[in-house]
Amino acid sequence: MGEMYVPVNIESIQPEVFPDVALYIRSGDKYILYKSHGRNFTQQDATRLLGNNVEVLFVSPEDLEAITTYMETNAERVLQDDTLQAATKGKIIYQTSINFVGDLFEHPEKVSDFNRSKRLVENLLQYLSSDPACLNSLENVMSHNYYTFVHSLQVAALSVLLHREAYLLSHDEMIDVAIGTLLHDFGKIFVSQEILNKEGKLTPAEMEAYRKHPEDGYLYLKANTKISDISLGIVRYHHERNNGKGYPQGLKGPAIARSAQAAAICDVYCTLTIDRTCRKALSSSIAVGLMKQEMKEAFNEKLLDVLEGIVCADNPAQFL
Numbered sequence: 001m002g003e004m005y006v007p008v009n010i011e012s013i014q015p016e017v018f019p020d021v022a023l024y025i026r027s028g029d030k031y032i033l034y035k036s037h038g039r040n041f042t043q044q045d046a047t048r049l050l051g052n053n054v055e056v057l058f059v060s061p062e063d064l065e066a067i068t069t070y071m072e073t074n075a076e077r078v079l080q081d082d083t084l085q086a087a088t089k090g091k092i093i094y095q096t097s098i099n100f101v102g103d104l105f106e107h108p109e110k111v112s113d114f115n116r117s118k119r120l121v122e123n124l125l126q127y128l129s130s131d132p133a134c135l136n137s138l139e140n141v142m143s144h145n146y147y148t149f150v151h152s153l154q155v156a157a158l159s160v161l162l163h164r165e166a167y168l169l170s171h172d173e174m175i176d177v178a179i180g181t182l183l184h185d186f187g188k189i190f191v192s193q194e195i196l197n198k199e200g201k202l203t204p205a206e207m208e209a210y211r212k213h214p215e216d217g218y219l220y221l222k223a224n225t226k227i228s229d230i231s232l233g234i235v236r237y238h239h240e241r242n243n244g245k246g247y248p249q250g251l252k253g254p255a256i257a258r259s260a261q262a263a264a265i266c267d268v269y270c271t272l273t274i275d276r277t278c279r280k281a282l283s284s285s286i287a288v289g290l291m292k293q294e295m296k297e298a299f300n301e302k303l304l305d306v307l308e309g310i311v312c313a314d315n316p317a318q319f320l
């Protein structure tokens, strides 16, 4: 985990509008410089890399702002292109997103279920791409705030794993969980960029605007898509807390659907462990420790134990 390198699919690079960023190739858990600042990425580069089966390049945290702006604009272009089929749009979203899933684990190579969870996310996104309303919603998030999109994908992947370890779910329920978690922060498209990207503390007025996102997302998705009540519940209640100190309704314990409780845990865990450059990321065990002690009352204890088993590499047994 740690610093966030942003994956860029080579086929999605348009040399004429691509920003001047350094590009890296990932080798194991290291990043090797492919091109430095000041040299253009050309069609020949693309051909050569693809010929060597390299499909994805990475941009370092140093260039995070430039690449994020590019990704948001790129998503907007894709979103507005009516000639592209939903399936093609789904593929583009999938390709730009799948590489983030690995960042959830400090040692993905140690998690024997890792490839399976990757495949699961792949299938889910493929499923999503067959539902234009869902896909559109995801594209809206991606073009409004790229970080929110990446975060949503990570929370969804982890939540699917958490559900699989903690409960017996049918395939359809799993799809509902994944869709709800992927879209949990959908309401943030109604929150301004200034608030979403602000580094310091929010003013009370800004906080009030920010805290509307669960309800606004819920209302919009309920009116404009056919997503299920389980999915809608995740969107609406992912900021509720076990001790009743969450929002919007201050629900307590079992009054909060378990899928929303799981989303809350994954949401906070991903926020603590993924670096946004302004704040250093915590290791898995420190993040889980913090959630178990200082935020103890806020979460379902049993689910926290399951999360610990999934993300802390030193904890055996979960994947045997």
Ligand SMILES: [Fe+2]
Pocket (backbone or CB within 6 Å): 184, 185, 213, 238, 239
């Ligand atoms: Fe949220």
